[in-house]
Amino acid sequence: MDYKNTLTTCVYCGAGCQIYVETIDGQITGVWPAKTHIISEGKLCIKGWNVTEFVNSPDRLKTPLIRKEGQFVEASWDEALELIASKLGAIKNESGPDSIGWLASAKCTNEENYLMNKLARAVIGTNNIDHCARL
Ligand code: SF4
Secondary structure (H helix, E strand, O other), X not given: OOEXXXXXXXXXXXXXXXXXXXXXXXXXXXXXXXXXXXXXXXXOOHHHHOOOHHHHOOOOOOOOEEEEOOEEEEOOHHHHHHHHHHHHHXXXXXXXHHHOOEEEOOOOOHHHHHHHHHHHHHHHOOOOEEEHHHO
16 A cells, blocks of 8 residues: 655645645545644645545546637647647737736645746736736
8 A cells, every 4th residue: 555645735725725635546535734834733724625626526627628610629738838829929919918918826836826927927028917816
């Protein structure tokens, strides 16, 4: 039996409570709050206790979908990212960088939100970036 407790961060809000995800043979078997974490101090809200429920959901998207002739069709990540880059590039060229806006998410880590900020400001060239917590 391969038993692991992996320290990670709850993805449901910006409080960023740390949790241990317990797995046995690669299957999630439990979630435990990190007692020494500065925010959670050994406690979690109901969302945190159930944060892993989506992992094995049959409704979970595991591959990008691209709309073709009105239908969503599975695509590779390369194909999806190429399409996004070409569409954003065309919009930027046609209407300028400030015609594009970005919405980051409290469900992402600080590092992911930082990268979103860099993508908006350094790559696209716009300050139009906001966060779902302000919506
Ligand atoms: S456990 Fe609750 S309060 Fe903590 S990060 Fe998750 S959703 Fe937010």
